[in-house]
Amino acid sequence: MNSSLFFDISAGAYIAAMITYVIYLVLRNHTAGLVASGITIFGFVSQTIALVIRWINSYDFWMSSHPMSGVVEALLRAAPLRNLYESLIFFVWSLILAHILVEFKYKNRSLGAFVTPIAAMALLFIDISGTTKEIQPLIPALQSNWLLFHVLLSFLGYAAFGVSFGAAAAYLIVVTESKKEIPYIIGSVIISIFIIVLIGMGIDFLSLSSAERAQLIQSHFLKSTLRSESGGVAALSWVLSLAFVFAVWQVGLRLKSVLGSLNLTHTMLDEIEYKSIAVGFPLFTIGGLIMGAIWANSAWGKYWTWDPKETWSLITWFVYALYLHARFVGGWRGKRVAILSIIGFVAVIFTYLGVNLVLSGLHAYGSG
Amino acid sequence: MENKEKKDIFESIWDFLASVKLAIFVLIILALSSIIGTIVEQKAEPAQNLALLSKFFGDSAAPTVYNIFAKLGFMDMYGSWWFTSFLVIFSVNLIVCSIDRFPKTWRIIKTPQKPLSANAIKSMPVKKELTFKVGLNTVKDEFLNVLKSSRYHVSEATEEGSVRLYTQKGRYARLAVYVVHLSIILIFIGAIIGIRYGFKGYLNLPEGSSSNVLYESPTKSIPLGFTVKCNWYETEYYDGSDTPKEFHSELVVIEDGREVLKKIIEVNDPLTYKGITFFQSNYGIMPNAVGQFAIDITPAGGQEKRLWLKFGDIFEIPGTGIRGRIHDFSPALTRDRNTGRLTSYSENMVNPAVAIEFMPPDGNSFTGWILKRYPETSKIPGGHSVKLGDYWGVEYTGLQVSKDPGVWLIYLASVLMCISLYICFFMSSKKIWIEITGDRKAVSVAVGGSTNRNRLNFESEIDRIVAHVSEAIEGRSKK
C-alpha cells in the first residue's frame, strides 16, 4: 500500500481546515468552527494512517537490505524520521496534535486560524522545495537510535514552539492598540517575510523544469523573483514584497475585534504561549541538544563541534532561555516576551531549514 | 540592606554579576555572535572566506573586510578570546546569581509552615469560602480524608471554636532551577576537562599495518601507549547501488606483543581501549600500493577454498586442470555508455572487479571479469565458481581517535538537566491553609493556597478538593 494518497488527503484537509478556521473567525459561525475542527481531526487521522503505512513500507525496505535484523532494530531504523521530507511531515503531525490538545483543553477554536497556516506552509514547502519523497537507504551515520530519539524529540519540541508562535502572533493582535507599536510591527514583518519567501519559492517552482526542481533551494532559491538576474524583475519583486509587508501591517489589526469577540482573551493566549514553551523547552533541550550531542559523540567522538547546525540549535536554545528569564525574573511581560516567542520560532525554522538550505553544514540532512 | 546609599565596591560588583539583566545581555550577545560563526567559514582556507565576503562586500573591499574580521577573531570565533570571555562571564553570572539567591530559596523551603487565620487566608492568591450545616469535626475529618488521598500530610492547630489545617507539597521543587543551572556549569567543567586532559586526532591505517601513535595534525603525533592494527577494511553497499550501507574495519589492540582486544568497528560502533576510542570515520586507497587478491574457488560439486594471489600468479581450480591468471583489476568497473569500453568510474573500491584469464586443458582460453558485488559473475563454464573475496592491502581505514575524560561528567550533567528541567516545569511547590470555624451545627470554612507556578492547575486542584469534601458531606447528611 502506498502512503502518498493518505498524505495528500491530510494535506488537503489541513488546507481546507485553515480556510474554514478563517471563515469561522470572520463569520463567527459556530457550525463553521465545528466543521474546521472536524476537518482537522480527519486530516490528522489520515496523516496518522499515512505515517503508519510509510513506517511499514520502510520496515520492509530495511528488511530487504538487512535480512538479519531483529524486529525492534528494523522498526527503529524504519521510523519515518529519516530525511527532510519525513521529518517535515512529522513536524506537521506533531503540530496538529499539539493544536488539537490545546483546542480541547481551552475549549476555544480560534487558535486554529493561527496554527493551521503553519502546517499548511510546511506542507507547501515540502512540495515546492523538491525534497525527495522516496524511501531511501540509510547511510551508516544515520543508523543510530540516538539520532532517532534526537529527531523525534526535537520535532515534538519544534511543534510546541510552533503553537507558542501561533499564540504569540494572536496575542500581539489582541493586545495591540495602535499599528505603530513596535512589537506589532516586528511581528507583522516577520510573518509577512514567511509568506513572501514561500510565495517566492512557489514562483521558482513553477518556473523550473522538473529536473531543476530538485535543486531549487541549493541553486535556484528565489532566483525568479527577489534574486532575479534581471534587474527589473528583482526590483519589481522587492516593491511588491514591501507592499505586501505594508498591507499585512495595515490589515493585521482588523483581526483584533474578531478575536476579541471569540473569547480569545489575552490571558489565555499568554498562557498558551508560555505553556507551550514550558513543554517545548525541556523536549528541545533533551532531544535537540543533549541527544544530538550524544549521537555526535557516538558517531565521531566529538559531542560538540560548533558546526552551523549545532550552533543554530544553541542559538534557538538561548532565545527560549532568554524568554524564560525575561519573563520570570527580568519582569518582561506581554508584548515583549511575545516577540521573543516569535523570534524563537524564526530561529527554529532557521535551525531546521536555513542551515541545510542556506548555510549547508556538515549535517546529513543537507543532502536529503 | 541597612546602608542604602553607600554600597561598597564589592557589593556593587556582586550585584552586577548576580543580575538577570546581565544574563539577558550576555545571552543576546552569545546568540548574535554565534550567528557570525555560522556564516563565516570557521578555521577555513582564507580563499574560501574571501570568496564569501566578496559576495557581500564586493571584490575590492573583501580583503580589507577579511583582515578586520580576522583581527576580530571571526575566522576562529568560538576559540577567540572575546567569545571565551563571554562564556566565562556567562558562567560567573550563573554561579554568582545562584549563590546570591540560594539562601533565600532555602529559607523558604525550611521555614515551617504556620497555621493561618481566615482573615489571612482571604488574602491568598487562591481562595475559597464555604459554609456547611454540619458539625466542625465532621468537616475537619472530610478535609483530612480528601487531602490525605491527594497525598498531603496535614498538620492541625485547634483552638476554641476553630480548627486550622495547613499542609504543603513539593517544596523541594524550588531547588530544581538551581540544579538546571548547576548542570550547565558541570557541562562547562566537563568540556574543560576534555580540552585539558583529552585529545582528538585521526589515524589512517592501511590494511595489515599498525601504529602506536595518532596524529593531531600531519606533523604532530601523540603516543597511544599501545599498538593498534587494522586487519582489513571494507565498505558494504546497498544492493545494486553505490550508496554505502556500512563501513567496517577489523581492529586489533596489541600490548606487549600480545593481542588483547579485537573488534570489527563500524560507524556508531567504535572500539574503546584504555579510555581511547577509535571511530570509523572514512577510508581511502593508497596510491601505488600492491595488494593481494582473495579468490574463493569452488569446483563443481566441491568445497570452497580461498587462495591469496598477486598479479600474474597462476592458480588451478582443484581437480579440473583449469588454470587461471589474474591479469587486470578495476576498483570501480563500469561500461562507458558512449564508447562501450570498460573503465573505472572511481578511484575508490566502489565496484571492485578482477579480470581472470582462464586456460582450460583444451587450450581454448578465455577471459572474464569477476565483480565482487555481483556474485552471478563468478560462475564459469563447467559449473565452477571463482569469486573475488577481496583485494586486500591497498585500502586504508580512516579513524577518528579521541580521548575525552570529561565526557562522563557531561553525560551526568545531561541526566541531571533532564530531570531538573522536568521538575522545574511540571512540578510545583504548593501550600494550602484551611480554617474551619463554627460549632456542632454549622461551620464556615476558608480555604486558601499559594504555589510557585501553574496557578491555574492549582486553582482547579483546590476546586476539586472542595468539591470532594462537599460531596462527601452531602452524602453523609443524606444517610
Ligand code: HEM
Ligand atoms: C542558557 C542557560 C540557562 C538556562 C537553560 C537556564 C534555565 C532556567 C530555567 C529553566 C529556569 C526556570 C524558569 C521558570 O521558572 O520557568 C531558570 C530560572 C532562573 N534562572 Fe536560569 N538558565 C540559564 C542561564 C541563567 C543565567 C546566566 C542566569 C544568571 C543570572 C540565570 C538566572 C536565573 C534565575 C535568577 C532564575 C529564577 C530562579 C527562581 O525562580 O528563583 N539563568 N533558569
